[in-house]
Amino acid sequence: MSSRAEMELAVKVQGEKVRSLKEQKADAAQIEDEVAKLLQLKAQLGTDDGKSKFILKTPKGTRDYNPKQTAIREKVFNIIINCFKRHGAETIDTPVFELKETLTGKYGEDSKLIYDLKDQGGELLSLRYDLTVPFARYLAMNKIKAIKRYHIAKVYRRDNPAMTKGRYREFYQCDFDIAGEYDPMLPDAECLRIIYEILGELQIGEFLIKVNDRRILDGMFAVCGVPDEKFRAICSSVDKLDKTPWEDVKMEMVGEKGLAPETADLIGQYVQLNGGIEFIDRLQNDPLLSQNKVAVEALGDMKLLFEYLTLLGATDKINFDLSLARGLDYYTGMICEAVLLQNPNEIQPQQKDQSEESVGVGSVAGGGRYDGLVGMFDPKGRKVPCVGVSIGIERIFSIMEQKAENSAEKIRTTETQVLVASAQKKLLNERMKLVTELWNSGIKAELIYRKNPKLLNQLQYCEENGIPLVAIIGEQELKDGVVKLRVVATREEVDIPRGSLVEEIKKRTNHS
């Protein structure tokens, strides 16, 4: 971008009135995007030597996973999928893009972050923004009244990426949802228990699951004197309290969103409170909040939820927190969000000062109840109550990767049990015959793609790739009907009758 264009853009940005943090961030992202495109175009125009230059990269905000990263990813997915299956979930899959109108009106002000496809003739399409809206569309389309399903897939958001913090434009979501008419708070409790199990099993450090209810938030806004039409806007201000001090949030409420300062102060008294079951009791006796029928009902449900969570053994990590708001439009009841209190890879000496140190370390899961979403898709508006949680896996990957790097243990990226090798020349045919025998018996085996590889190179290949065994053949072994089996770690070698080789390899590698 020319410095003149940059200046104009800067002036334009500065000249505008004070706007929300989100809008400012979106602008910053837009500027960066424009600069990136201009650089790309410039590169294509060619350099001084007349050769056009190609930028070798993945799109902004995306990344490749190398074999080590996919190996870690597989471990994380296995823990998560195991948990989902332990709770009786099936899985479904939906296309990466939806009709544009399927996504319209579901995400509030975040809708501008949706990726659209180019109009190349045919339907107008957008990349999915989450897995929840496609799930609701799936339920309505197939007239499904009850299902417990998980879905692990990538979603797409044209957000300002912060890749070191695990924030990408293409990222995985791991969703678990329960749809159906059931007795109150039972599916909600199980969803929270699932976050509790998964974050515990992943061993990524201390965490806290914050819980609230949209109806309590709305009731609180009502009794504090927020006008109806400002509920969503004020809600999105409250949502910033995890990263922004109350004073700044109040300023936004009063300055930008035109709330009366007394109303903001009243809200402030509530949203800075949190606690367990005793806190629910306190709120149930709060004279102001008791005036609101919906809030009273929701507090009753919250009480029930915490009783269930006690039975499910999960209350030690779950906190009822009035500052939790969640940005998405479609939530109607319970909402939740899990945060890590500490990155286990970072050494933080003054860990005790939780309120300061643990703020913004990062949300790793979230969800809630959305009883109206399926009805938005059903031609007759029939509702299917739903509640679900989503594990935000990218941040967890980053932590696991860091953990793996810090540890001495080497991560294997293949599962090869044995390399078929030879010390002598002209034995390629024999190596091929042996490796075929092993493949036919289900052994994971490789050979070096050389006619006459050196034994040293073959052993080195095993070292590099963590292959535990080498099956060595030479003229003598062929004559004797044996194979020399070498244990790479100990260098121990033993002759095994060819007929027993498969069994021997299985015996020696069945731990893997």
Add this chain to the structure above:
Amino acid sequence: MSSRAEMELAVKVQGEKVRSLKEQKADAAQIEDEVAKLLQLKAQLGTDDGKSKFILKTPKGTRDYNPKQTAIREKVFNIIINCFKRHGAETIDTPVFELKETLTGKYGEDSKLIYDLKDQGGELLSLRYDLTVPFARYLAMNKIKAIKRYHIAKVYRRDNPAMTKGRYREFYQCDFDIAGEYDPMLPDAECLRIIYEILGELQIGEFLIKVNDRRILDGMFAVCGVPDEKFRAICSSVDKLDKTPWEDVKMEMVGEKGLAPETADLIGQYVQLNGGIEFIDRLQNDPLLSQNKVAVEALGDMKLLFEYLTLLGATDKINFDLSLARGLDYYTGMICEAVLLQNPNEIQPQQKDQSEESVGVGSVAGGGRYDGLVGMFDPKGRKVPCVGVSIGIERIFSIMEQKAENSAEKIRTTETQVLVASAQKKLLNERMKLVTELWNSGIKAELIYRKNPKLLNQLQYCEENGIPLVAIIGEQELKDGVVKLRVVATREEVDIPRGSLVEEIKKRTNHS
């Protein structure tokens, strides 16, 4: 679309000169697309009752996978991934979209089928068309000289969908590739062996793997008198021989592509030939083909390949076929394609007449050598030789689904081992405590989300979902410190001490 617009389009289409089948198909797809969009717009404009109507569907050429389909998919993927791992492959992952220019110039005339993203500011992006070009980009970007990797992911093509035949616009590819400088034909042979293993294990009926070499095709074109600049066009005509009789292909070569009839006839004599190692010998002695140095070299390699395939025990399903061309631009050496000779779900009485009946039943795998692709991305043009195969999974899914439907066996979509149930009222709390105990011990367990469900309903839930066991608690069981374990299939019931329940469930379900 108005009938006037339709007419104009029709006139336009008819008025044009004879064009290739592919172009005509693309036009048909375009017209369908336009009609779909207009219908969508019309629906949005509203119906007579003034309510705007929403079309509840997935985008054209895409589909959801329901739980049964994902269960089948998981089985198929497991077979494929197991095979890839048996051959020592690691896995990588790349973003679903690439910079537009990454895909430019890699797919020849198929490039028009690429999905572009809308320009919303920032880089110009396209959805990946296959996994090979992203792989080459990955190698060049990370300066990787040797890797054996698999990649299973969805790719996107704006093709004319034929969903009953398993042809979608969003579909899975399962790719296995070997990159690196090795001795000739060794990685190529292993790639073919992998197709051989996978198609065998999937048990989807008889198949044939056709093999050819781009250099033999080019050499054949040269000695037959095809001008250099027409190689690719004639190649794409030859590619149609699997679905189109020779006479029509010849007409296209002569009529549309301006080839001399004698040249076409010469080509016809070659491309209608195929066979095993003896056929290679015959071609090596062919006086015309022997004049071409590159073809002679490639025939030598083909001979070596078949010798290796004999050692790998795979020649019974592999055929050297001069009519195999493969459309993609980037192939430089060996090319291959696997076809099913019969859909195992279709009863075809005159199966023996292979040449007629088996034509076009469907390609389920393909691949080849592409030694130049990585070099197209490397700033200094450094080449990394590559060879790979791709399993076309969608058709295989369709066959497996059909097979499952025809079979009596019910497919389970969950893995739940036990339902925690109660015959009496007011035992929700006890059910929740017990299911928590089971989850804590890694048992896959569910309960019904009702305060007081009927036992009959709970047993019915087990029947419907194939849950093998029910753990029933009542006042008496709680007093006696036991749980009544019921086997759903046999209705057998036995009291188990609570402390032994986990062990007992594991014992009774460890086959699953």
